[in-house]
Amino acid sequence: MMRSDILDLFEKHDILPTQQRVEVAQILLVRPQHLSAEQIIDRLMQQGSSVSKATVYNTLKLFGEHGIVKEIMADPVRKFYDSSTLPHHHFYNVDTGELHDIAESDVSIGSLPLLPAGTRQESVEVLIRVRPTEN
Amino acid sequence: MMRSDILDLFEKHDILPTQQRVEVAQILLVRPQHLSAEQIIDRLMQQGSSVSKATVYNTLKLFGEHGIVKEIMADPVRKFYDSSTLPHHHFYNVDTGELHDIAESDVSIGSLPLLPAGTRQESVEVLIRVRPTEN
DNA sequence: AAAACAATTTGGAATTGGTCTATACTGCAG
């Protein structure tokens, strides 16, 4: 995803394309990946740009609300932000903390139980926890 | 699960049955449930017992390492400790933060993808995010 | 029993990811 795509995406969602939002998007949305807020802040620093922590969090939250990124909670200590928003699943390496995608089509879920009364389903996510083979 | 069961369980796992560990176990392991560390601390307080916060966390971590309880990360801000350790799945109500069990047999997972090289599978968990129907 | 030792518990400080707040900046409409 390149700059013009990002601007189009923002326009489609009525998101004002501020300098800071574009910069965050250019880091996160370039490829399918899973970054924590801090990783994004670090990369911004590295490239000399100084977007504030508060703005990064505001922006990620905004993107999340518009479904432009997906929040992933696999690690107990931090959220990851996923640039792939289509339904899919994940491997989570509990040792390294790495996340890897699993295509939705690679997991077939047969039946699903009835939802609790008064609720509607928002997502179904499969998380396969793995750890390095010891030996 | 009653007191003697807890003591047996501890013995099986070579866990020294200290006063504090037994008290924590008696709160969490009595029934299938999902409690946060703070909920456990609150209940200890209520019943007059004063186990320190540090010990509660130490104990929950110990139980987790022995597979006596399972840590669940569905809520971004806190862990939940699940007294059911057999494989099963969850509904997570994103509005209320409540977790509800889904029997393993209620979800049939067909195929699973190849694991990343050099890793072994630890668990497969399905999390169905739900929210109250608005209207 | 006293001393030594290991395991556990403890209060409180420290850490950490994230949010809040009050102020400042930006771009535009009147």
Add this chain to the structure above:
DNA sequence: CTGCAGTATAGACCAATTCCAAATTGTTTT
């Protein structure tokens, strides 16, 4: 210009969890 809405910012704040060094408990040695 001036006013206003929307944003950005630094830094204070917060809540969950971990860390630490000292105190307690229980168990061996002398």
